[in-house]
Amino acid sequence: MQYCHVCGTKLPDDAAFCPNCGTKVMDMSGKTATGAATSPSDEMREAFTRMSLEMEKAFNIAARELQGAFETARNNIQKNVYKAPIICSNCGEKNSPSADYCVKCGKKLSLPSTEQDKTNQPSGT
Numbered sequence: 001m002q003y004c005h006v007c008g009t010k011l012p013d014d015a016a017f018c019p020n021c022g023t024k025v026m027d028m029s030g031k032t033a034t035g036a037a038t039s040p041s042d043e044m045r046e047a048f049t050r051m052s053l054e055m056e057k058a059f060n061i062a063a064r065e066l067q068g069a070f071e072t073a074r075n076n077i078q079k080n081v082y083k084a085p086i087i088c089s090n091c092g093e094k095n096s097p098s099a100d101y102c103v104k105c106g107k108k109l110s111l112p113s114t115e116q117d118k119t120n121q122p123s124g125t
């Protein structure tokens, strides 16, 4: 129930103007008059929410695929590095990665990374 804000007359629920003084009724309660029930923004928001969810899903899938591809590439690189032949520092012969000694000159082959760990032990005690 609402009242005219000018003359205080009780107004019918669907009144757009005060029947007593003719003042345009201010729609304070929002539950009557102007029957534009469902605002278009609600539908928009729902659509946006749905859309953003779809996008998020798609983005997650894409990100996962990208990450998978990235990891595969990185593994390949590591594998290739590991598979790289050991070049003899003495004669320059390319030896297989599993070789310990040069097949050509017999020099002990050293893997650049693991070598230091073994020899770098502190001499004490």
Ligand SMILES: [Zn+2]
Binding pocket: 004, 005, 006, 007, 008, 009, 018, 019, 020, 021, 022, 023
């Ligand atoms: Zn009035």
Ligand SMILES: [Zn+2]
Binding pocket: 088, 089, 090, 091, 092, 093, 102, 103, 104, 105, 106, 107
């Ligand atoms: Zn050699």
